Amino acid sequence: MENGRAQFPFPYQPYNIQEQFMQALYSVLDQGKVGIFESPTGTGKSLSLICGALSWLTDFEEKRRQEAAALLHEGEAALSTSAAQSSTTSSSAEPDWITDFVQKKAERDLVSKLKEEELKRKKREERLELIRNNVQLKYAMKRKSCEDEEAIKLIQLSKEEQTETQGDQEDEELIIAEYESDDESKTKSRFSGIEDDADDELVEEHVTKIYYCSRTHSQLAQFVHEVQKSPFSKDISLVTLGSRQNLCINDEVRRLGSIQRINDRCMEMQKNKHEKPHHDEGVKRKRGPAKTACLYNKASALQQMRDNVLGKVHDIEQMLKLGREKHSCPYYATRLSVPPAQVVIIDEAHNLSDTLSCIHSAELNGAQLCRAHSQLTQYADRYKSRLKAKNLMYIKQILFVIEGLVRVLGGKVGQNPQSQTTQTGTEMLTINNFLFKAQIDNINLFKLPRYFEKSMISRKLGGFVEKYAGSGVSLHTQSSLNKENRRTEGLNRYLQTLQSNQGTAPVSSADQQESEAEKVLSASPMMQVEGFFMALTNSNTDGRVAVHRQGTVSESSVKFLLLNPAVHFAQVLKQCRAVVLAGGTMQPVSDLKKELLFSAGVGEERITEFSCGHVIPPENILPLVLCSGPSGQELDFTFQNRDSPRMMDETGRVLSNICNVVPGGVVCFFPSYEYSRRIVSHWEASGALTRLANKKKIFQEPKKANQVEQVLSEFSRCIQRCAADVGGLTGALLFSVVGGKMSEGINFSDDLGRCVVMVGMPYPNIKSPELQEKMSYLDKHLPHSGGKSPGQALIENHCMKAVNQSIGRAIRHRGDYSSIVLCDRRYSRPATLSKLPTWIKERTSTHTTFGPAFAALRKFFLEKKQKQV
Numbered sequence: 095m096e097n098g099r100a101q102f103p104f105p106y107q108p109y110n111i112q113e114q115f116m117q118a119l120y121s122v123l124d125q126g127k128v129g130i131f132e133s134p135t136g137t138g139k140s141l142s143l144i145c146g147a148l149s150w151l152t153d154f155e156e157k158r159r160q161e162a163a164a165l166l167h168e169g170e171a172a173l174s175t176s177a178a179q180s181s182t183t184s185s186s187a188e189p190d191w192i193t194d195f196v197q198k199k200a201e202r203d204l205v206s207k208l209k210e211e212e213l214k215r216k217k218r219e220e221r222l223e224l225i226r227n228n229v230q231l232k233y234a235m236k237r238k239s240c241e242d243e244e245a246i247k248l249i250q251l252s253k254e255e256q257t258e259t260q261g262d263q264e265d266e267e268l269i270i271a272e273y274e275s276d277d278e279s280k281t282k283s284r285f286s287g288i289e290d291d292a293d294d295e296l297v298e299e300h301v302t303k304i305y306y307c308s309r310t311h312s313q314l315a316q317f318v319h320e321v322q323k324s325p326f327s328k329d330i331s332l333v334t335l336g337s338r339q340n341l342c343i344n345d346e347v348r349r350l351g352s353i354q355r356i357n358d359r360c361m362e363m364q365k366n367k368h369e370k371p372h373h374d375e376g377v378k379r380k381r382g383p384a385k386t387a388c389l390y391n392k393a394s395a396l397q398q399m400r401d402n403v404l405g406k407v408h409d410i411e412q413m414l415k416l417g418r419e420k421h422s423c424p425y426y427a428t429r430l431s432v433p434p435a436q437v438v439i440i441d442e443a444h445n446l447s448d449t450l451s452c453i454h455s456a457e458l459n460g461a462q463l464c465r466a467h468s469q470l471t472q473y474a475d476r477y478k479s480r481l482k483a484k485n486l487m488y489i490k491q492i493l494f495v496i497e498g499l500v501r502v503l504g505g506k507v508g509q510n511p512q513s514q515t516t517q518t519g520t521e522m523l524t525i526n527n528f529l530f531k532a533q534i535d536n537i538n539l540f541k542l543p544r545y546f547e548k549s550m551i552s553r554k555l556g557g558f559v560e561k562y563a564g565s566g567v568s569l570h571t572q573s574s575l576n577k578e579n580r581r582t583e584g585l586n587r588y589l590q591t592l593q594s595n596q597g598t599a600p601v602s603s604a605d606q607q608e609s610e611a612e613k614v615l616s617a618s619p620m621m622q623v624e625g626f627f628m629a630l631t632n633s634n635t636d637g638r639v640a641v642h643r644q645g646t647v648s649e650s651s652v653k654f655l656l657l658n659p660a661v662h663f664a665q666v667l668k669q670c671r672a673v674v675l676a677g678g679t680m681q682p683v684s685d686l687k688k689e690l691l692f693s694a695g696v697g698e699e700r701i702t703e704f705s706c707g708h709v710i711p712p713e714n715i716l717p718l719v720l721c722s723g724p725s726g727q728e729l730d731f732t733f734q735n736r737d738s739p740r741m742m743d744e745t746g747r748v749l750s751n752i753c754n755v756v757p758g759g760v761v762c763f764f765p766s767y768e769y770s771r772r773i774v775s776h777w778e779a780s781g782a783l784t785r786l787a788n789k790k791k792i793f794q795e796p797k798k799a800n801q802v803e804q805v806l807s808e809f810s811r812c813i814q815r816c817a818a819d820v821g822g823l824t825g826a827l828l829f830s831v832v833g834g835k836m837s838e839g840i841n842f843s844d845d846l847g848r849c850v851v852m853v854g855m856p857y858p859n860i861k862s863p864e865l866q867e868k869m870s871y872l873d874k875h876l877p878h879s880g881g882k883s884p885g886q887a888l889i890e891n892h893c894m895k896a897v898n899q900s901i902g903r904a905i906r907h908r909g910d911y912s913s914i915v916l917c918d919r920r921y922s923r924p925a926t927l928s929k930l931p932t933w934i935k936e937r938t939s940t941h942t943t944f945g946p947a948f949a950a951l952r953k954f955f956l957e958k959k960q961k962q963v
Contacts, residue, residue, distance in 0.1 A: 099153070102145050103325035111706040112138050116146030118704040123150040123437055123672045128696055130687075132680040132705040134933055135841075136907045140320045143439060143676060147304055148326045151437075154302060159215070162208055169205040215301075268558045269477055270485050270549045304437040311336070311410065313442065318409040331404040333431045340410060341425040343417045344390055355560060358553035360425075363388040388423065395422035400430050438666055443675035444895060447689050450659035455637075456626040457654070460503050460647035462619035464511040467496045469618055473558050488545045491537055496623065498532035505647030514647040520863045521641040525630055528639040528652075539630050546624045556618040629654035636661050638867050655864055657871040660693035667694050679898040680705070682929040685891045688876050688884065708933040714911035716954045717901075717938040719927075721919040723748050724944045731765070731854030731918050742773050745853055746782035748917060748944070749827070753789040755952045756913065757959070758825040758845035759813050760790065763832050763900045765856040770794075770831055773853075790827040791816075795836050802835050813845050832856040832896045836903070843906035848955070849913045850904045855920055857893045865889075880925075894929040901934065911958055913951055 102108070102116045115133055119142070122129035133139040308314050314334060321332055338360050339353045347359045399422035402408075408416060417424040440446060474481070474489050481489075497507050504516035529535040546552060629637065636658040643650045656662075667673055675686070683703065691701060708715075722728050723744035735741055753760060764770040774794070777783035786792060793809050796802060812826045825845070830836040833856065842850070858865055869885030876884040897916075904912035914934065920926060922940045930938065941947035 099149060102149050104141070104145050105323055105325060108142070108145075109138065109709050111709065112142045115139075115142040115704065115706055116149070118702065119143065119146035119674065120150045122674060122702050123147060124154075126671045127700050127702050128667065128672070128691060129674045129676075129702045129704065130680055130683055131674060131676040132683075132931070133676070133678065134706075134708045134905070134931065135678040135902060136905060136910065137706065137709050139676065139678065140317055140441075141324065143306075143441070143674075144317075144321055144324050144326070147437070147439060147674075148324070148330055151302060151304060152326075152329075158302070162212065166205060166208040166212065169208065268554050268561070269480055270551055270554055302437075303432065304439060307438065307440045309442040311340070315409045315411075317441070318407060322407050327407050330407065331431070332407045333403055333428050334408065334410050334413065335428055335432065336410055336425075338425050341413065341417075341423075341428065343414060343424065344388055347388075352556075352560070355557060358550070358557050360388070361550065361553070363391070390417070390421055390423040391426055392422070395420055396427050396430060398422060399424065399427035403427055403431055437672050437674070438670050439674040439676065441676050442678075443686075444677040444680055444899065446663075446675060447659050447686060450663055450690075451656045454629065454632075454656040454659070454662055455654055456622065456629040457651055458499065458619070458622055458626050459649065459651040460500060460505055460511045460514075461649075462622060463496055463500050463503075464505070464507055464509075464647070466619045466623050467493060467500070467507045469555060469559050470496075470620065473555055476558075485549065488542070488549070489551075491542060492551075492623075495532075495534050495537055495539075495542070495627070498534040499626075499652055500647065502528070502532045502641055502652060503647050503650040504643060505650075511648035512646055515645060516643040516647055516650055518645055519643050521643075522863055522867050523639050523641065525632065525634045525637060525639060528641075529630070539627060543624070543628045543631060546627065552618070552620040552624045555620045559618045626652070626654060629656070632656065633658075633661070638871075640863060640867075653864075655867060657868055658693065658875075660690050663690050664694035667691075667696055679895075679902045679931050681898055681931050682891045682894055684879075685888060689872075693876070705932050707936075708905065709908045710905060710910060712937060713957075715905060715934070715937055716913040716950065717916070717930075717934050718913065718947050718950065719916045719921040719938060719940040720748065720944065720947055721922055721940065721942045722944055724751060724948075726943070729917050729919055732920075736769065736854060737772065739776065742776045743780065743782065745773065745917065746777050746780070746786070748915075749851065750782070750785055750789070751944075751948055752849060752851060752915065752951065753786060753824070753827060755948075755955055756825075756849040757955060758817065758848040759809065759842065760825065760827045760849045760851065761830055761836075761842055761847050761903065762827065762851040762853060763830050763856075765832055765854045767797075767831050767834070769854075770829055774829065786827060789823065790825050791823055793826060793828045795828070795830045795834055799835055802840075806836075806840065810846060817845060830900075832900050840903055841906050842903045843910055847904035847912055849915060849951075850901050851915045851917060852897060852901060853917050855893050855918055855926075856896045857889060860889065890926075891929070894926065898929075898931055902931070913954060915947075915951075 099117065099120050102113070102120075104112075108116075111133070115131065119129065119131065121127075131139075131143075133142065306314075306317060308317060318332065318334060321327060321330070337353065338347075338356050342348050342356060342360065344360075347356055347363075350356050350359055399417060399420045402416055402420065403413065403424075413424045413428070417427070470489060470493060474486065474493075478486065500507050500511075505511055505514040523531060526535075529539075630639075632654075636656065638655045638657060640653045640655060641650075642653065680686070687701065692698075720729055724747045725744060727740055727744040729741075729744065729748075731741065749760075749762060764773065774783065777786070783792070791812050793805055793812075796805050809826050809828055812823075816823045816825050825848075828836070832852075860866075869883075869888060872884035872888055878884065879887075882890075901914050901916075904910070904914070922942075927935055927938060927940075939947075939950070941950075
């Protein structure tokens, strides 16, 4: 197999840039490199990734098959030759058969291994072929699933008849299993359960795999639909992974609502499935309810479900439907289909470094810490007679560490965190110094995360709090359980039962908000505490702990900041054959390479960069840099100048002129929510907003995420109405924020985004202690280049990535056209222009005065209008 391929299967005639993309991708995968791929939205990036990667996978598997067959042939030939030579040797000679046996053992082992792998491969292919093409088998499976459905209904009916009040034994699922030793190997069998023999059939043998990662479930679903349209849809196995919350089909578990309780209940059912019954004579079984195993987690059903998942491409919705038909769990069936991968493709990878830092950072406020301490204390008090000594010891250690964290914030556990005051300020500490300050340096923080993981104490405590909230267990801080509350616990539960049986009155919105707030408070924060403990096990140089004191202990917080995301990404780079980082706008890539790749030990020779232009003709985009406004006022939105009335007035005049000549939708991005609020308030007072509203209807980005869809649909409908209506309004103007809800993942195609205006440069807050610490870390650990420190480069790259994401909202397909107006003289600097995407940078013109820029803009849209006529 060569490092390239002349042709790629494609559902239609690909663009030239798609063919180049696929060839570059094929080469990266074949040579085991790290690829950084930039392909603007609208250029068919998803299909290029699919067809390029799957072409390589097909060729690679074929090559492996041929190599294995050749090795098997050579091994068998060598063994037969050896046997022939042995038979001609004199029997009176030295015992050559012994030396021959030793010498040929490795060859025999290799041949038997190759034969076994070949047999497994053939069995897998035959099974998938049967699933895809054998109609009779499908009918037999459907008939069996109908029989299973009847059985499940009968079991559920019998369960309903047997429902009765359960005593204290009901809490068995909330009790931590005995923790015998700190040694993982000794506790493994106790906590993970013993696998059934039937489960051996479920383990899928290793085949070469590609992991595709994206930002949201909707983007994954879109990718799956692209695979279904591709020429590989009938020959490829694709598995979509999701959480239990997304994939569970057991109604009894799903109705628990919170992901914490769903996970806990599911794992409890797994444990019940693997537990062996006691048959010892003379041992009496404790009376209590029978432990329930999940009806959808049976070996035969999982195997059928797995085969169906591998046999045909499904998205999450289709898998849920299939799971219900087969009475099999989609969550476990998908995981059985996916052993380790060889290739990882990360789409939307422009903010990968920040995402990794966020994933491995952790924050806890004083209210959460006090609540966790109170709840764990109550849990230990309630079950102290049923918990083993080792568990009680670890619980005491956890409580001791939480006390230390609250002490750092200037408070004490057992008191209301809202009434405890602290001195305001922020302190940045290394991990070791933080442990000394909290006086918890004598605790082994590597053993505690292991205990959290093995004992599942966070899930147990979460289930305990949700179960007993309002029945004697306080959600909030208290030093010990109130005896009076314990005495009235049964009455409380009885009253709650009566309440739930009666018809409920309509709930007011205020009551709903209160109940939502109570839900947040009722959830156990121990998961977050566990995450923070895990974060503290990072290397002392790789992270910092920020202690924020905000006046009260309740609002104060401790936050772990990961400064070196490469330490976690290095595992992916080491274990995978190749890694592909793809996105619509990957520029600037310098910090991605330095922070993630070079720091993880990847050499320059292993990295391949690919950036392609757009499929639109050059005349369909007009990027302009505006250095001054209509009255000659220089556009300089630095922190010192941007709040001046003259600057705000000039921005209003720029927008007013743009709205005069641009049809349809105009999207205006501001650097922050606060600046957007201030400038719009100024325009309201000066009358500029009224003048803008006379030309285009004004919309503003909503503060709540659930209102985004509504605003976008109203924005779209307004533009459609204006296009059909001659005279009056010419379209709509949308005020948005860089890095906000509309700067990523939203398409302003065609008339929705005929012009994107960027007001100022969205630099991050340089005074942020976290950012200063990150800059200091980079300056210390990364080399200087281009006369700038790595810290300065970080700030500029952060700004330009945000700009590139925002201006990339327009031009979404080949026939689209749009203008981009960058309002700030600083955009004219060569170093800044170089960080724009290549396809925009090549067509950008800089204007020191407003007149020529406005003329170019008017001419651009007049020509488009004439073409349409």
